[in-house]
Amino acid sequence: MASIDLVAKVRDEVAGALDDKSVVAAEAKLATGTQNTTARQPKLWGRRAVARVKGALRAGARVPEEMTRPTSARTVPALLGQANKLLSLLVEHAAALDAVGAPTQPLIDDGRKLCDALAAADATQEQTRAAVLPAAVAAFYAKKGELYTGIKIINDAGHELHAHDPAAASRYNLSILYRRHVGPAAEPVLAPPAPTPTQTPAPPA
Numbered sequence: 001m002a003s004i005d006l007v008a009k010v011r012d013e014v015a016g017a018l019d020d021k022s023v024v025a026a027e028a029k030l031a032t033g034t035q036n037t038t039a040r041q042p043k044l045w046g047r048r049a050v051a052r053v054k055g056a057l058r059a060g061a062r063v064p065e066e067m068t069r070p071t072s073a074r075t076v077p078a079l080l081g082q083a084n085k086l087l088s089l090l091v092e093h094a095a096a097l098d099a100v101g102a103p104t105q106p107l108i109d110d111g112r113k114l115c116d117a118l119a120a121a122d123a124t125q126e127q128t129r130a131a132v133l134p135a136a137v138a139a140f141y142a143k144k145g146e147l148y149t150g151i152k153i154i155n156d157a158g159h160e161l162h163a164h165d166p167a168a169a170s171r172y173n174l175s176i177l178y179r180r181h182v183g184p185a186a187e188p189v190l191a192p193p194a195p196t197p198t199q200t201p202a203p204p205a
Helices: 004-017 021-028 034-058 076-092 094-098 105-130 135-161 174-178
Strands: none
Touching (some): 034 094, 034 105, 076 174, 105 135
16 A cells, blocks of 8 residues: 655656656647547536536525536646536535435546546547657656546555544545646645646546
């Protein structure tokens, strides 16, 4: 199992790699292909989730207003960030939604599967490009993959530890992965901080 210290070390290596201009240039490029097709499904799922929440509000449920905002992301990382945030809120407020409508868990399960599929497509696309990338960029993507796996392990452990408390478990999500890197001063308090996302465009709705 990945330790917090090991994941933090990999995080620092990923952040340090951004000093290499070839890495920055590669991160700035836009990508197309299978990933864009896969990105459409989380957008559609987000619409379903928002519709469910709006119906629950009309039926008297007390849930945050932010859950009614549709996804407007233009990049895959931003889309994943929004979807994971909505997933966390659905988990946290599942009881309130269930009280006035259909069970929320199947919707949560669908969202997680779609986000995992999109994250996997993102990783696969990076691996495919690695064969023609400069060595520094290829190493950067390898470290990003290692960091992703470490954070997933930590999140899984958090869900296991707080299985009895959905609200606490919902704090362990992957939204931290899809925030822009803006320097050490802006890093989140909770470990582990996020790597810089690849700015890959999500397809139009």
